[in-house]
Amino acid sequence: MNIFRHRPFGLLAPALLIAVAGCSSADDSAKVAVPSPDARTATVCRDLHRVLPEKLDGRDRDDPEPRSAYTAGWGSPAIILRCGVVRPPKMVDPKVAEGGDPDAVAGEVDGVDWLMEKHGDGTWRFTTANRVAYVQVSLPKGMPAQDEGTAVLTDLAGAVKKAIPKGIASMR
Numbered sequence: 724m725n726i727f728r729h730r731p732f733g734l735l736a737p738a739l740l741i742a743v744a745g746c747s748s749a750d751d752s753a754k755v756a757v758p759s760p761d762a763r764t765a766t767v768c769r770d771l772h773r774v775l776p777e778k779l780d781g782r783d784r785d786d787p788e789p790r791s792a793y794t795a796g797w798g799s800p801a802i803i804l805r806c807g808v809v810r811p812p813k814m815v816d817p818k819v820a821e822g823g824d825p826d827a828v829a830g831e832v833d834g835v836d837w838l839m840e841k842h843g844d845g846t847w848r849f850t851t852a853n854r855v856a857y858v859q860v861s862l863p864k865g866m867p868a869q870d871e872g873t874a875v876l877t878d879l880a881g882a883v884k885k886a887i888p889k890g891i892a893s894m895r
Contacts, residue, residue: 754787754788754789755787755788755794755796755803755805756805757789757791757793757794757805758793758794758805758806758807758808758809759807760793760806760807760856761807761893763855763893764806764807764855764856764892764893765792765793765807767806767855767856767886767887767888768792768793768806768807768856768858769792770885770886770887771806771856771858771882771883771886771887772792772793772795772806773886774881774882774885774886775795775804775879775882776878776879776882778797778878779797779798779802779875779878779879780797780798780802780874780875780878782797782798782802783797783798784796784797785797785798785799785801787801787803793805793806793807794806800863800864800866801863802860802861802862802863802866802875803860803861804858804859804860804879805858805859805861806856806857806858806859806887807856807857808850808857808858808859809857810850810857810892811838811840811848811850811857811859813827813838813840814838814850814852825841826840826841826842827839827840827841829852832873832876832877832880833876833877833880833881833884834880834884835851835854835876835879835880835883835884836851836852836853836854837849837850837851837852837876838850838852839872844864845864845865846861846862846863846864847861847862847866847872848860848861848862849861849862849872849875849876851883851887853889853890853891854883854887854888854889854890854892855887855888855889855890855891855892856887856892857892858883858887860875860876860879862875
């Protein structure tokens with residue numbers, strides 16, 4: 724058996740892997756973990772999906788992969804919305820309620836209550852409060868919450884109020 728005859732294929736495999744990895748990293752479509760809501764929450768999340776805006780803070784809608792009625796996205800890098808997520812731990816943290824946590828703040832934008840969390844990597848995450856489902860919105864790195872975050876939440880307020888009634892979300 725001639726080992727040199729098989730060597731080009733051995734060298735080709737790593738090259739193919741690099742080429743495939745290079746193609747996939749250039750792909751701009753966002754990939755998002757899809758929530759698994761209970762039946763009650765799934766119904767209101769599907770209602771929300773139908774009324775979400777086509778534009779958010781001037782960005783066109785471009786839903787992430789895998790496609791789901793529980794996720795939506797706008798722009799690139801994407802602003803990501805996930806409906807039916809579990810309650811964030813900071814939502815029950817007394818330091819947040821008292822204003823003693825600089826990385827998490829409770830606030831209201833156009834009639835919708837939000838928990839606003841700043842992460843160590845510079846990203847922001849907003850989660851609805853006092854609604855029958857938790858809706859989470861994540862801003863991409865480098866997008867300041869004080870400016871664009873307010874516009875994003877303002878653009879989403881009407882859809883959230885229309886589809887997600889006030890109330891207590893499941894405790895899961």
